[in-house]
Amino acid sequence: MTDTLRRFFDSDIWWSFTRSPITMLSAIVALICILGALLAPWIAPHNPFDLASLNLLDAFKPPAWIEGGERAYLLGTDDQGRDVLSAIMYGARVSLLVGLSATLFATTLGVTLGLLAGYLGGKLDALLMRICDVQLTFPSILVALLIDGVVRAALPREVHDQIALFVVIFAIGISEWPKFARTVRGSTMVERNKEYVQAARVIGVSPPRIMLSHVLPNVLGPVLVIATLNLGLAILSEATLSFLGVGVPATQPSLGTLIRIGNDFLFSGEWWITIFPGVTLIAMVLSVNLLGDWLRDALNPKLR
Amino acid sequence: MSGQNPLLEVRHLRVEFPTRRGTLVAIDDVSFTISAGEVLGVVGESGAGKSMTGAAIIGLLEPPGRIAAGEIRLDGKRIDNLRYEDMRRIRGKEIGAIFQDPLTTLNPLYTVGRQLAETMTTHLPITPAEARKRAIGWLDLVGIPAAAQRIDSYPHEFSGGMRQRVVIALALCAEPRLIVADEPTTALDVSIQAQIIALLKSLAREKGTAMMLVTHDMGVIAETADRVAVMYAGRIAEIGPVRNVVKQASHPYTVGLMGSIPPLDRRVERLAQIDGAMPRLSAIPKGCAYNPRCPKVFARCREDRPDLLPAGATQAACWLYAGGAKTHG
């Protein structure tokens, strides 16, 4: 273990990390977002879902540093008197949960299907790649919207509200898997024809084991890069769906939901209700994207 | 060596690559000359610095590589410290270049005629119509059949060997006095290699063009070069007339290199081999770079680095010749 750690700190990746201030800053911002979201129930100043503590007299308070603001509500309050900072922390939780789950889902699905298509080839490969082709013709946000819309139409409203979170995760995940499948399939086909894999096949190692222990490790690098960049995209997709009002249910507001709610008060001057969740969303996505960009360059020796 | 001024003069050239783990010295104190019309072969294993020497001469070292010391003179004029724009006028016009892989050297989106014409109109005071006429002439000269029709073809419509002929035409079309040919036959089929070498040789002779021929193929060198420089770990191990280097090598490395070529005129039980491998640039040993592999190594080799010393008809960077009198026995 210590050996692995030492190897990691001696590696080019760690070196390029320490050499890039922007990357380090992104890591810090991402960490703050993740910690703030994870620990929201314990560190948030208020509980925005505790209806008992909400008081309409507290509604529309501006941020603390502006005339009329209160120190208890650092970033102000919304139309219901909810603390914006706390709502953001709880909202980031939902955004991160959906983003991570959708990316994990898309990665698992894409890697599995990509491995199968690349290793087995034949009809399965042809079929899967045709599906990829068709799906990649459409922007992923449109695919996610359609899936969400269809599920919405197919299920009664109460049922849908209960599983809305899973529907969003499913819709975003499904809309992103072809990217992973394409990449993994390509690398798998290259690896499959290398001598060591052929040798493993000759001595009778079973195909699943070859795929898992020989082929998979070799395609993980690019998958990691795509997954990181995809996380940013998934968070954005969720925010977009929620902003359009078809994403997560109103009982579990994400950052996108908060922005949509705040948008109604933009013209009456209560800009903080929508801008602060927006800034949080940007910080989160930007730091994840910067990390992904850096990871891609660090893992791709050609660009160094 | 002839008394006249050399066409190309490389003196104490040093090329460095700054990396995160310190500066790598890719070319270390390399000196040689090429006279007008002369063919200098440069041989050595991959990574010995042959190609990089060529890149330094045409002023196209890949960053972060840079010339750290020494000078390169063309006709007595320094060219290693020219501004980009001044050096650009020399490239193609005074020094032509031929690259290794003809499949990737030509721009796929332009016809060969256009690529030839643009090279000529860049360097020569001629009209586009004249350039086109000359382009056909060049294609004909390098042995492309039906040149007048083929001039409007795209690179992918030619075979590898034919494309290398086009590359040669491109390198020669502004009539440079020196050609730097970097492994011009390595990527080609064996059957085509001889044709391309013969073409290069006859064109160089016909036009009086000097050539620096970088290769790891001793057969090509023996066939083509007047003199040969043997490179090892970024340094010149031995340099001299091709006959002497091939037949009576002085440097133990050259001896080993020649011993590893199968002779055609007699049977041998097994070929000689050199134990070990060329050191990486980050771990070049102290003293003579070859000392860990050298069968004739002695104490001084491990301490001091030898300069090129007269060794019979050639010059060798080897302490065996420190007396100046000793020749290869």
Next chain:
Amino acid sequence: MFAFIISRILQALPVMLTVALISFAMFAYVGDPVAIMLGQDFTEAQRQALVKDLGLDQPFWVQFGTFLGNAVQGEFGLSYRLSRPVADLIAERAPATLELAFTAAFLALLIGVPLGVYTGLYRNSWLSRFFLTFSLVGVSLPTFLIGILLILVFAVWLGVLPSFGRGDTVKLGWWSTGFLTWTGIKALILPSITLGLFQLTLIMRLVRAEMLEVLRTDYIKFARARGLPNRAVHFGHALKNTLVPVITIVGLQLGAIIAFAIVTETVFQWPGMGLLFIQSVNQADIPVMAAYLLLISALFVTINLIVDLLYYAVDPRLRIGRGQGAH
């Protein structure tokens, strides 16, 4: 050339058929159109009549055939939500979306390509670094937030540009255009920047990446070794090779613009197809969703065809490949 177009159209057919099948499946199986159309009170006889009327008692493939036949004639039935023919609804709103998308795409290309070339050529200049940072912010900004920020600054604080609607439009036949009135053009500014900014940064990053890739190739090194001036190497040799992959992705991005128009139209209450679609998703208005899906795919397929043709014009290797394939 003609054979090439035909073969591309043939390749596009399965995609269109798949999409049509999905649309039809949505139409036929999601929700219960009969129940929705009849409302609360109906007799069994009424239900039977409607089922027969809609052809729902026919076998699957017959229904699908009828659906296809109707779709080709632009017949998509009635909207559940608005009880008007879907075709009319879409025809009313198509000009708004197309004008918005066209303006956004134009902006994205006009600014994105030169920026990409510049940052690729002068990768270490401080201006390049600035553009690159700006582009990263651009790809990380969700479209709707860009819209909101623009509204906040230009409509709420400065009050110089409208924040919703199309302004005054002029009828040209059935097409209503906002290009011909001053308010129409003013109304177009914020939405088209919102929609185009993401694509702009994407195109810029793409062109830059391709440019860097091409600048590393042997033929560029050889062009330098031949002593060609930088201008010829960069804009003649490098840029043209960069264009080949860029055309493909830019083509796909034009499709994405149409899709993201949904978001922009929502933010700016732009009366286009996207707004219609999102309202339909919200209300489970399947006929509109199905029609929109089919229309969008037809648009994408057309764009892909144009991309292929451009590709064909730029890359001679493709032309020869075709020629040899023919005999």
